[in-house]
Amino acid sequence: MAKILITGTAGFIGFHLAKKLLNRGDEVVGLDSINDYYDLRVKYGRLSETGILKDSIEYNKLVQSEYYPKYRFVKLQLEDSENLNKLFEDEKFDKVVNLAAQAGVRYSLENPRAYIDSNIIGFVNLLEACRHNDIKHLSYASSSSVYGLNETMPFSTHHNVDHPISLYAASKKSNELMAHTYSHLFGLPTTGLRFFTVYGPWGRPDMALFLFTEGILKNEAINIFNNGEMSRDFTYIDDIVEGVTRVNDNPPEGNQSWTGREPDPATSKAPYTIYNIGNNAPVKLMDFISTIERYLGKEAKKNFMPMQPGDVSSTYANVEDLIQNLDYKPSTSLEYGIKKFTEWYREFYKV
Numbered sequence: 235m236a237k238i239l240i241t242g243t244a245g246f247i248g249f250h251l252a253k254k255l256l257n258r259g260d261e262v263v264g265l266d267s268i269n270d271y272y273d274l275r276v277k278y279g280r281l282s283e284t285g286i287l288k289d290s291i292e293y294n295k296l297v298q299s300e301y302y303p304k305y306r307f308v309k310l311q312l313e314d315s316e317n318l319n320k321l322f323e324d325e326k327f328d329k330v331v332n333l334a335a336q337a338g339v340r341y342s343l344e345n346p347r348a349y350i351d352s353n354i355i356g357f358v359n360l361l362e363a364c365r366h367n368d369i370k371h372l373s374y375a376s377s378s379s380v381y382g383l384n385e386t387m388p389f390s391t392h393h394n395v396d397h398p399i400s401l402y403a404a405s406k407k408s409n410e411l412m413a414h415t416y417s418h419l420f421g422l423p424t425t426g427l428r429f430f431t432v433y434g435p436w437g438r439p440d441m442a443l444f445l446f447t448e449g450i451l452k453n454e455a456i457n458i459f460n461n462g463e464m465s466r467d468f469t470y471i472d473d474i475v476e477g478v479t480r481v482n483d484n485p486p487e488g489n490q491s492w493t494g495r496e497p498d499p500a501t502s503k504a505p506y507t508i509y510n511i512g513n514n515a516p517v518k519l520m521d522f523i524s525t526i527e528r529y530l531g532k533e534a535k536k537n538f539m540p541m542q543p544g545d546v547s548s549t550y551a552n553v554e555d556l557i558q559n560l561d562y563k564p565s566t567s568l569e570y571g572i573k574k575f576t577e578w579y580r581e582f583y584k585v
Contacts, residue, residue, distance in 0.1 A: 312356025512551025
């Protein structure tokens with residue numbers, strides 16, 4: 235079993251991944267800045283589920299889990315290179331999964347500097363720490379948002395993604411480019427993971443499923459952008475975590491047939507690759523809302539609005555590489571996923 239650093243373990247995907255790896259016997263150190271981008275009750279609730287109690291958390295202090303002997307957590311910013319480097323030197327990790335980032339497309343229009351600090355400066359600090367501490371594999375969260383103005387469906391990692399339409403997307407594309415540089419120069423194996431609209435229990439309060447559920451239960455109108463003419467490749471959290479785990483277990487070795495004459499954006503001669511992790515089955519936004527209404531037993535009040543800056547009308551993941559290389563394809567049904575989320579939401583908020 236490996237010793238793995240997971241950044242973003244107060245976050246949605248990082249929390250679920252930490253539990254999965256701990257349950258199979260890996261040693262895990264979790265890291266998160268616990269910023270106030272959304273409801274801190276959810277972040278501290280996730281940490282509490284893994285035995286990290288709020289009152290025990292101090293900045294740059296490793297906290298032992300009450301539930302998992304092989305889990306410790308540290309509150310730390312990736313921008314803090316001095317303490318990040320010391321953590322790497324002291325702990326001697328085998329692998330790193332970077333899920334920490336300033337998330338959100340719309341928020342990037344309001345606070346662009348947060349994305350540069352966390353997603354660019356923080357990421358280069360992480361790359362440097364991996365480079366100097368013999369890390370065997372860095373897996374990191376990219377995003378389906380990097381496809382930007384691309385219209386060829388389904389979105390493929392083998393297509394160029396040179397036209398992002400939000401700073402968030404640009405920061406994620408930048409991460410992929412930065413990772414390739416370190417793979418090429420220093421032989422650091424890196425894998426970028428383009429996630430497609432992740433949802434499920436303990437999901438993010440800024441995402442559609444959470445906002446729609448909250449609005450419907452409070453009898454408040456929900457905002458429906460592009461007048462409902464949207465579709466998303468909704469991907470259940472357990473499928474995402476299984477995909478990340480398989481990727482983490484299989485570092486890239488380099489594509490020896492790669493050529494600069496016809497460069498493949500998804501691979502390289504260096505130990506570098508990119509995967510989509512999506513359900514490969516886009517759902518119309520109005521069908522998504524109808525499913526939520528059915529499981530809540532209540533009809534939504536709807537406020538139809540125009541497309542928002544930075545948004546795209548549709549996402550759809552090509553996952554052929556995931557199937558071919560890792561023998562895996564996300565398959566959880568929307569009905570199951572929404573049922574599990576609405577049950578969790580009612581329990582967590584006691585409604």
